[in-house]
Amino acid sequence: MKKAIRNVLAIILGLVLGSVVNMGLIMTGGDVVSPPQGADITTMEGLKASMHLFEAKNFIFPFLAHALGTFVGAVITALIAANYKMRYAFGIGATFMLGGIINSFLFPAPSWFIVLDLMAAYIPMAWFGGKLALALHQKSTNTNL
Template identity: 55%
Template structure:
């Protein structure tokens, strides 16, 4: 039961961090003129207008959301259990894969995002949760 709670709380808090960073990023790095980021069709048809700076906050949102979720899951779950943290990474990785299919982002961003933002961050979150527990 504690493991299930750890996963649910990790997903919830990781998602909050993700959305917070995405929202903050939109305020700090404005999208190209005429792009409505709240409309998926507008976003998908305008992705070619985005510059590398526009991908910074989405990457940070994915990586830090996963890190926080995995950290929290690692703290709540029984000591030494890495599965809840890695489950968080897998869960968010599936979301990243879905996003990469829906939105035509550049290959360099998709590769960077899928390779570095999910499983490595979930492992780091687990490691930090255990390191800070001792």
């Protein structure tokens, strides 16, 4: 039973901390890369209406938010999980990818961004995060001998 509780806690923490990273980057992205002149990004309706004004540079932070949020969530989950670390890391990636798919229907983003985002920001980042966690776990078990 202890393993099951630890795995559930790993998933919850991975989703929460990955989401915090995601939202933090989304919130600060507009300060680093200014939105287009005349774009109202304060409301969902305004964002949808002004999406056609966005340039490629305006999609850097959304991509980073999705990729790094997934990466952090996968690392945290795989570090904490009692077993099946890569499976749980991929589960985090799949969960964030589901959010990305839903967002692709909600926001009229360019097709190139949707394809790039769905292909590169979720499952590959979950894989990298899981592999990093496994390497860190392996290193910590080797040094504790």
